[in-house]
Amino acid sequence: xxxxxxxxxxxxxxxxxxxxPALLLLPQLLILLFFFFIPSIRALMQAFxxxxxxxxxxxxxxxxxxxxxxxxxSYRNSIWITVQxxxxxxxxxxxxxxxxxxxxxxxxxxxxxxxxVILLPYAIAPVIAGVMWAFLFNPAVGPVAFLIKSxxxxxxPNRNGGxxxxxxxxxxxxxxxxxxxxxxxxxLLAVPRSLMEAAAVDGAGPIKRFFQIALPLLxxxxxxxxxxxxxxxxxxxxxxxxxxxxxxxxxxxNILVYKVYQDGFINLDLGSSAAQSxxxxxxxxxLTLLQFKYVERKVNYSI
Amino acid sequence: MVERSPILTAICHLILIGGIVLVCLPLYFAFIAxxxxxxxxxxxxxxxLPGTHFLENVATAWSKVNFGQLLVNSFIVSIGxxxxxxxxxxxxxxxxxxxxxxxxxxxxxxxxxSLMLPVxxxxxxxxxxxxxxxLPIQWIIDGLNLSGLWxxxxxxxxxxxxxxxxxxxxxxxxxxxxxSASATFLFRQFFLTVPEELLEAARLDGxxxxxxxxxxxxxxxxxxxxxxxIILFLYGWNQxxxxxxxxxxxxxxxxxxxxKNLIPRSxxxxxxxxxxxxxxxxxLPPVLVVLVMQRWFVRGLVDSSK
Numbered sequence: 303x304x305x306x307x308x309x310x311x312x313x314x315x316x317x318x319x320x321x322x323p324a325l326l327l328l329p330q331l332l333i334l335l336f337f338f339f340i341p342s343i344r345a346l347m348q349a350f351x352x353x354x355x356x357x358x359x360x361x362x363x364x365x366x367x368x369x370x371x372x373x374x375x376s377y378r379n380s381i382w383i384t385v386q387x388x389x390x391x392x393x394x395x396x397x398x399x400x401x402x403x404x405x406x407x408x409x410x411x412x413x414x415x416x417x418x419v420i421l422l423p424y425a426i427a428p429v430i431a432g433v434m435w436a437f438l439f440n441p442a443v444g445p446v447a448f449l450i451k452s453x454x455x456x457x458x459p460n461r462n463g464g465x466x467x468x469x470x471x472x473x474x475x476x477x478x479x480x481x482x483x484x485x486x487x488x489x490l491l492a493v494p495r496s497l498m499e500a501a502a503v504d505g506a507g508p509i510k511r512f513f514q515i516a517l518p519l520l521x522x523x524x525x526x527x528x529x530x531x532x533x534x535x536x537x538x539x540x541x542x543x544x545x546x547x548x549x550x551x552x553x554x555x556n557i558l559v560y561k562v563y564q565d566g567f568i569n570l571d572l573g574s575s576a577a578q579s580x581x582x583x584x585x586x587x588x589l590t591l592l593q594f595k596y597v598e599r600k601v602n603y604s605i
Numbered sequence: 606m607v608e609r610s611p612i613l614t615a616i617c618h619l620i621l622i623g624g625i626v627l628v629c630l631p632l633y634f635a636f637i638a639x640x641x642x643x644x645x646x647x648x649x650x651x652x653x654l655p656g657t658h659f660l661e662n663v664a665t666a667w668s669k670v671n672f673g674q675l676l677v678n679s680f681i682v683s684i685g686x687x688x689x690x691x692x693x694x695x696x697x698x699x700x701x702x703x704x705x706x707x708x709x710x711x712x713x714x715x716x717x718x719s720l721m722l723p724v725x726x727x728x729x730x731x732x733x734x735x736x737x738x739x740l741p742i743q744w745i746i747d748g749l750n751l752s753g754l755w756x757x758x759x760x761x762x763x764x765x766x767x768x769x770x771x772x773x774x775x776x777x778x779x780x781x782x783x784x785s786a787s788a789t790f791l792f793r794q795f796f797l798t799v800p801e802e803l804l805e806a807a808r809l810d811g812x813x814x815x816x817x818x819x820x821x822x823x824x825x826x827x828x829x830x831x832x833x834x835i836i837l838f839l840y841g842w843n844q845x846x847x848x849x850x851x852x853x854x855x856x857x858x859x860x861x862x863x864x865k866n867l868i869p870r871s872x873x874x875x876x877x878x879x880x881x882x883x884x885x886x887x888x889l890p891p892v893l894v895v896l897v898m899q900r901w902f903v904r905g906l907v908d909s910s911k
Contacts (some may be wrong), residue, residue, distance in 0.1 A: 310711070315804040316702075316703050316804075317703060318704070321708070323701075326696040330786075331715065334784050337780060341727045342727055344730040404617075409618055419627065419628055424895065425895040429865055430887060433864060433865075433879075435631060443875065445892035448651070476628075481906070516619065539666060540846055544845070544849075570869075583722050
């Protein structure tokens with residue numbers, strides 16, 4: 303039966319059978335049930351329970367796991383490390399991407415060749431990006447480390463926490479600049495030409511136009527990219543940390559998502575790990591809500 | 606460009622060349638290191654030109670971590686993720702946009718919620734779910750005390766213990782990564798823009814719902830499917846955390862994990878040359894996909910994050 307009634311998110315011409323859509327939705331809902339809802343609910347439950355590593359005894363402890371977390375020096379350290387890491391990564395990524403996007407927008411010749419190469423790191427796995435940067439900066443064999451040392455600067459990411467942090471920030475940014483770049487190039491392309499021409503007639507040079515016209519118009523894009531960079535920094539950089547520093551030296555690069563993994567799988571402290579998962583989940587939720595605000599603005603891209 | 610300013614254009618070219626150098630520097634040194642012998646790679650400073658041992662190093666990597674098998678696994682897993690996610694997303698997007706039924710909004714919100722939490726934040730519980738996917742069913746059996754019921758009915762004592770272990774299996778590597786609704790939303794948005802008249806016309810011609818889906822909706826979605834598939838293929842190929850946790854059997858790991866196992870540690874021989882050749886080999890398929898299908902890739906990326 304085709305009926306015509308209006309309901310949000312539903313086609314005006316639609317079917318009214320009930321059995322078929324249930325069947326169509328079944329695979330998606332089953333997978334979500336097993337690998338999304340059940341694990342999420344279990345994380346919530348475990349966060350309020352205390353269990354020994356072998357699961358023999360379990361009892362309800364309320365907010366004790368959370369309290370213990372905030373009292374532990376290593377967790378507070380991990381929060382601080384994560385803030386430093388994500389902020390540095392975010393700023394470096396977005397500034398470099400903006401400069402490259404601005405330059406791409408100005409050139410005509412070789413434009414697609416430049417774009418093609420700058421996009422490449424998107425295809426490369428974070429762990430491989432990590433391996434390559436770890437090699438460049440390896441104090442024993444790395445060519446860049448050699449260069450640094452030849453200037454008389456001490457460099458050893460295996461011992462010095464600051465060096466290690468710098469290294470993972472560089473590797474993480476290198477991998478993610480291309481993502482911001484794609485969106486910024488698209489955003490600059492969408493800036494109305496007439497605006498730019500009018501400003502040029504009024505005597506505004508290219509740099510001034512960029513800061514006074516293009517940048518404000520890119521505002522929503524920059525907002526979106528900032529949240530996406532935080533999502534990336536918080537969750538997806540796990541592989542880089544694991545390949546390059548293992549969270550070390552002495553916890554200097556032990557970001558939150560790496561600590562969840564370490565406490566859950568290496569120290570087998572499931573309650574604490576689950577409480578950390580729940581905190582990360584709330585944070586992820588916050589970031590998603592921020593993203594929805596962006597989606598509401600309905601920014602239009604066309605490439 | 607609004608006006609001509611050759612100096613600024615030249616500066617822009619320089620900036621972009623700088624960007625290219627930045628992108629290529631790690632790749633170039635990875636290639637050099639991958640083509641040297643282990644003694645040559647130890648030299649300080651390292652040679653600036655590639656050596657002649659690349660294939661040799663690939664062969665070493667191949668035998669050291671069984672790379673051939675790992676590459677096959679990577680292909681199976683990333684194609685499984687791509688096909689699986691596209692298929693279930695198309696069907697469920699079709700269901701929530703083209704059917705009016707009682708629990709439509711509920712289904713919509715259940716799917717919608719999964720967008721909010723990335724996989725990485727529920728590592729441990731998802732691991733448990735994959736280690737024994739039958740556990741929830743076990744809870745139901747225990748909760749309803751089915752074995753007690755059986756005992757009172759028949760007099761026999763029966764323990765019901767279910768186990769469905771997906772560790773070290775392809776489905777264990779694939780299924781948890783399909784569990785997110787991003788693709789469903791992409792298709793939903795697209796279906797909402799399809800002209801209403803198409804369904805009405807198809808109805809007049811007597812087409813059933815599934816026939817409409819196969820002969821009209823699916824061909825219309827082709828370009829969206831291609832763009833999304835590229836993104837999903839890269840996503841699947843470059844997965845790290847899942848394969849790391851779910852594969853204890855070395856031959857079930859993926860190529861990316863193989864590279865990780867080749868990285869020299871302080872207590873192993875510094876075989877950076879082998880590690881780099883493995884890294885280059887592993888990044889080749891996704892890099893080729895991005896180079897060959899650049900337009901689609903950019904479109905998929907912009908679409909899938911809307």
